[in-house]
Amino acid sequence: MSAAILCRDVVKVYRTRRALDGVSFEVAPGEIVALLGPNGAGKSTTLSIIATLLEQTSGHVEVAGHTLPAGARLARRSLGLVPQRAAVYPALTARENLAYFAPLQGLDHRAARAAIARVLALVGLESRADEPVAQYSGGMARRLNLACGILHGPRVVLLDEPTVGVDPQARERIYALERSLAAEGGAILHSTHLMEEAQRLCDRVILLDGGRVIASGTPTELVSRLGLRPVLTLHTERPLPAGWPGTGVRARATSATAERIVLQIDEVGLVPALLDRARADGGEILDVALHRPDLADVFFHLTGHELRDGDTGEDPTP
Amino acid sequence: MIVRALVAAFVKDVRLLVRDRVGLVFLTIAPLIVMSVAGFSLSTLFGGVPQPGAYVLPVVDEDDGRIAAELRERLTDDATIEVRTVPTREQALELVHSRESAAVLVIPAGTSAALARGSRASLRLLTDPVKFVELTNVRFLVEELRQAVGQHAIDLAQRRIDRVRARALAEERRLERRFARLRAALARTADRVHEVHADVARRVEVAGARLENTLREGLRRTEAERLGAARRRLERELAPLHEFVDALAAYRGTFESWLAGVREQAGRFADRIPPPPEPPALPAALEQLAHGDDDALASRILGAPGDVALPKLPLDLALPPLPEPPAVTALALPSLPDVRLPRLLDVVETSVSGAPSRLNSFDQYVPGFSITFLMLGMLIGVAMTLIDERELGTLDRVRATQAPVATLVLGKLTVRFLVGVLQMIALLGVGRAAFGVSLGPQPVALLLPTVGIVFVGTAFGVLVAGLAPTRDAVIPLGAIAIVTMCAVGGCWWPIDLEPRWMRGLARVLPTTWAMSGFKDLMMRHQTVTAALEPTLVLLLFGLAFLVVGLVAFRPSRV
Numbered sequence: 001m002s003a004a005i006l007c008r009d010v011v012k013v014y015r016t017r018r019a020l021d022g023v024s025f026e027v028a029p030g031e032i033v034a035l036l037g038p039n040g041a042g043k044s045t046t047l048s049i050i051a052t053l054l055e056q057t058s059g060h061v062e063v064a065g066h067t068l069p070a071g072a073r074l075a076r077r078s079l080g081l082v083p084q085r086a087a088v089y090p091a092l093t094a095r096e097n098l099a100y101f102a103p104l105q106g107l108d109h110r111a112a113r114a115a116i117a118r119v120l121a122l123v124g125l126e127s128r129a130d131e132p133v134a135q136y137s138g139g140m141a142r143r144l145n146l147a148c149g150i151l152h153g154p155r156v157v158l159l160d161e162p163t164v165g166v167d168p169q170a171r172e173r174i175y176a177l178e179r180s181l182a183a184e185g186g187a188i189l190h191s192t193h194l195m196e197e198a199q200r201l202c203d204r205v206i207l208l209d210g211g212r213v214i215a216s217g218t219p220t221e222l223v224s225r226l227g228l229r230p231v232l233t234l235h236t237e238r239p240l241p242a243g244w245p246g247t248g249v250r251a252r253a254t255s256a257t258a259e260r261i262v263l264q265i266d267e268v269g270l271v272p273a274l275l276d277r278a279r280a281d282g283g284e285i286l287d288v289a290l291h292r293p294d295l296a297d298v299f300f301h302l303t304g305h306e307l308r309d310g311d312t313g314e315d316p317t318p
Numbered sequence: 319m320i321v322r323a324l325v326a327a328f329v330k331d332v333r334l335l336v337r338d339r340v341g342l343v344f345l346t347i348a349p350l351i352v353m354s355v356a357g358f359s360l361s362t363l364f365g366g367v368p369q370p371g372a373y374v375l376p377v378v379d380e381d382d383g384r385i386a387a388e389l390r391e392r393l394t395d396d397a398t399i400e401v402r403t404v405p406t407r408e409q410a411l412e413l414v415h416s417r418e419s420a421a422v423l424v425i426p427a428g429t430s431a432a433l434a435r436g437s438r439a440s441l442r443l444l445t446d447p448v449k450f451v452e453l454t455n456v457r458f459l460v461e462e463l464r465q466a467v468g469q470h471a472i473d474l475a476q477r478r479i480d481r482v483r484a485r486a487l488a489e490e491r492r493l494e495r496r497f498a499r500l501r502a503a504l505a506r507t508a509d510r511v512h513e514v515h516a517d518v519a520r521r522v523e524v525a526g527a528r529l530e531n532t533l534r535e536g537l538r539r540t541e542a543e544r545l546g547a548a549r550r551r552l553e554r555e556l557a558p559l560h561e562f563v564d565a566l567a568a569y570r571g572t573f574e575s576w577l578a579g580v581r582e583q584a585g586r587f588a589d590r591i592p593p594p595p596e597p598p599a600l601p602a603a604l605e606q607l608a609h610g611d612d613d614a615l616a617s618r619i620l621g622a623p624g625d626v627a628l629p630k631l632p633l634d635l636a637l638p639p640l641p642e643p644p645a646v647t648a649l650a651l652p653s654l655p656d657v658r659l660p661r662l663l664d665v666v667e668t669s670v671s672g673a674p675s676r677l678n679s680f681d682q683y684v685p686g687f688s689i690t691f692l693m694l695g696m697l698i699g700v701a702m703t704l705i706d707e708r709e710l711g712t713l714d715r716v717r718a719t720q721a722p723v724a725t726l727v728l729g730k731l732t733v734r735f736l737v738g739v740l741q742m743i744a745l746l747g748v749g750r751a752a753f754g755v756s757l758g759p760q761p762v763a764l765l766l767p768t769v770g771i772v773f774v775g776t777a778f779g780v781l782v783a784g785l786a787p788t789r790d791a792v793i794p795l796g797a798i799a800i801v802t803m804c805a806v807g808g809c810w811w812p813i814d815l816e817p818r819w820m821r822g823l824a825r826v827l828p829t830t831w832a833m834s835g836f837k838d839l840m841m842r843h844q845t846v847t848a849a850l851e852p853t854l855v856l857l858l859f860g861l862a863f864l865v866v867g868l869v870a871f872r873p874s875r876v
Contacts, residue, residue, distance in 0.1 A: 051714070051718045052718060053714055053718060054874070073720065076718060076719060081714065081718040087711030088710070088712065089330065089334060089712065091333070091337040092330065092333055096330070100326050100330040101716075101719070103322035103323045103325070104326065104716055104720070104721040104725070105720060106319055108322070109322075132337075
């Protein structure tokens, strides 16, 4: 199956700053792909290029088989853009907003009516469809934002941090919508800087940093590819003896104090045995923590800084 | 699809506008309030003291006399007005029609000569009443000139009168001397006449007495002789009459005696005797002739000697010659000088721009503030909403759709443009109904500058949206520009209040052209052709704003 989104060696230069430096990835139909990275990593620039809002300086970009920027007009038929902020008119009702965007998406009057009813039901706004958006909660506005983006049933949906500032309930609803779109064959490119969101929602993750793709794959693949192991932290009644837990155990201490010891273990299944041994050697266990390796660890491992280190609030635009 | 998208954009922006109540108030009520306050409060401005500034006063000197020289002399130190001598009225009127001057001063041929004669003379002031303030300055100047010329004429006349008076006084003294001599001569003549008259009277009296005595003696002798002869002749002629009368008297006595005898004899029958026939009585005159004094009769018939009238004496008295009267030489009176009271120079003012001489202050303020609030409305309606679209992300969303982004912009601008046109029509209509502003001979022609300035306002909104770095910068940036353009462009006060350099600068502002178009139609009562040039310029301004604005506008936040 051909990729719905294809980026190959995409470079975008704003004057002297390289916002994208050879970005390559693809998104297949029915796939939800997270574009994960801190602010300024190049997520919005990448999305803007795919959404035909920007032209790449160099590199190859395809959307639904149309090469950009030459095929932008055709590509837009298959594109649904969900901007980060609710890109709707607060003074208009949800129905009026949708009625405005429908013809812009090429829908005639009849098709527009049907599409509006469909997406209103999909995002759960039928009962509030005739209220001004200004009266909506943030979550409702985000759902309407999403509805506007998928009104014409696009094959490619670009979501730019759609859950920022959204309450958990609305967030779950958005996740469900994305999954539904993917289930219908849509290619979903979901930009986010929330590691948990990418890990929970997306089939694949593309890690962006400094305008470059530093890794891509499923979350499990990324963790395992780097050999990252779970970390167990123990706080016992008495200090554990030096060299604990000793040989023959697939775990080793990475740091130890009189009260606390941090162990890197090969697998989570070793934890009960280690807890028994700690209780025997150090008395009662006062505190225990287990950390499974995740995308943040992957990111830290690959870049040397935290996923949120680059979250400086810097405007990515030139 | 493009049409559907355009309609959708149009409908959407109408909805946005209708729900923007503050914007609607700003579009309509605010300008009405401000124009009312300004109109009432600043109405005295139209009669206020002119502000110093450089004005051009074209002068057409058809007279080529001293008035133009006087004008130049008076204005040498006056920086307010630059007098520019122009050969013909046509060339001077060009300066008025091109708005460079508010009036042309024409000194008609013969003005100086007429003034010199004391005849009526007029200056012609060909005006554009719309440039009221400048015109007021010119009127002050012309009035000063008029007073100066009048005073000059009075001074000249006074000098002439003084000269004539001096000559008249000299002539009067000369005349008095001559009359004195004449009176003396006449007195001498009168004395001489009296002497002559007395001498003549005496001589006549002597001669008359002598002549009368002589004549009277002669007549007395002649009369006596004539009477003697007549008596004698009368005695002879009356002798028979004497004899007959005497005989008759004797007979009458005889008859009486006889009759008495008869009656006596008749006795008792005497009364039966009829009376005898009465003989005819002798006439008294005959009786007098017969028995009168001959002398008396002669005197009665021939007249007494003393009654003879003296005949008129043919006196031929030679009077002494009268003395010759003194010769009175004819007075050589000086000719009367043609001195008349000088007249003040008249000023005949004629509007050459079509505007009436008295204007309504709202004719200035209604279009002026309508333009101001139109521009401000466009700033909010176009610039801010364009930036809002960008900030909201709706512009990006539209750009990512199949419809050209121009549909959004065009739809927005079309709505705002139509709203602007309606706003201007409504404000002009209210101005007409509430304040009696003139809409000119062709009210429909007002659509031309209206369309022009609304297009400028719309495009200016795009320009500000393109130049303003953020939404917050729109109001300060746009409002300052609009306030400046409107103030300098003559929207808030007559542009001729401004100094000349600023008026020159104002020509690069669209508001100036808009006001020019509106004033031409509303105040100068010109026809649609007058609005063509301002409208064309406005459209060019609008096009330039639009192009620059669209180029400068960043459609995306990315």
